[in-house]
Amino acid sequence: MRLSRFFLPVLREDPKEAEIVSHRLMLRTGMIRQEAAGIYSWLPLGFRVLKKIEAIVRREMDRAGALEMLMPTLQPAELWQRSGRYDDYGKEMLRISDRHERDLLYGPTNEEMVTDIVARFVQSYKQLPLNLYHIQWKFRDEIRPRFGVMRGREFLMKDAYSFDLTREDGEHAYNRMFVAYLRTYAAMGLKAIPMRAETGPIGGNLSHEFLILADTGESQVYFDAAFHEKDWRSFSIDYDDRAAVAKVVEEFTTMYAATEEMHDAARFEQEVPEERRVSGRGIEVGHIFFFGDKYTKPLGAKVLGPDGREVYLQSGSYGIGVSRLAGAIIEASHDDAGIIWPQPVAPFDVGVINLRQGDAACDAACEKLHTELENAGVEVLYDDTADRAGEKFTRMDLIGLPWQVIIGPRGLKEGVAEVKRRADGARENVPLEQVAEWLRQRLQA
């Protein structure tokens, strides 16, 4: 992709409305634009990141046996009247009526709708286990939308819903999602700590939030520093092996970790030696719930069990804040010069900087490399503008692509390009004809 043909409306000045670094950087790099309080357009650079995050979430959900579908953003009020949540949800729910004055709402979540689908089509225990998910926009009329996409009113969520015959099967479904979440965040370069959580308007009695640490997080958290020593890499798992899955969950839930609402100071002091007690701020990037028959009962989702008796299904719901993650990743990974994208979610892998646009040799070398990289399947943004070198450097650091290739007359004389790693600024001269392969190897590693 040539920058001259891309749409990258970078702002020179820090926007005044942005209180936290991720919001500031998302606006400055032209990733998003606010349309109304808590409602954003995702411009091409931001949209590429959103799609990358979504792809990782989708891959891990599919691996864990969940099935993707798509439910609409608008829902009939009648469904919510049946579960009793139409009134409970209060002012956070955006209520709409159509030309026939039928009551609709913009979905804040989908327990009712998915349970109604299952009630209609699942009659036998032989159709279980079932886990259905979608990645869809939600609307919650938050009182204080703030911090950009972190607390929006319209936001993108992945929500999965499990349905099982017995409590035991339901808990295994919950555990599978728990492990899938660990893998999902790890694949984005994040450490998300699972913490026992309150269930709020979703309900149930078993619930965990996944939080990443950041000073600007909205939740106060307390945890055992031993979490820092855990192996967060994407470990392999057989999701059908109940014991193995339960073991991972146990491993990540025995150490103390709690948000403010669930924090027990006495237990914290008793279980965690003083030097290992950590308190700080966290961003909630996911939340999972197990609530048994809370929705299946009012919505009539029941099956015939193996003994011929009718039972209500055991279900849970599992959310990931897809759009919030774009901001959360920036909170966790930036420096004074700008964003530092972890490669799996970066909008492009590599930025090519032509130091002297219009110089025949520089142009030719950049064009050739641009083509080679694209042919090798490397996602590249080639800064082919006539801007000054200094401006190109600043902009490339700001948008934070993992690698930069700098091509100028001096290096060309020696047949080399300078390759810079954004994360630590490490630089190396690489022979021009080897650059594409050199990068391809490092991007695969």
Ligand code: 5CA
């Ligand atoms: N039905 C359940 C699970 S599918 C549910 O709605 N859970 S939730 O309310 O906890 O939301 C799931 C995730 O969506 C949260 O962990 C958070 O990461 C994200 N989220 C919630 N509200 C917002 C918001 N206002 N802006 C951005 N992301 C949000």
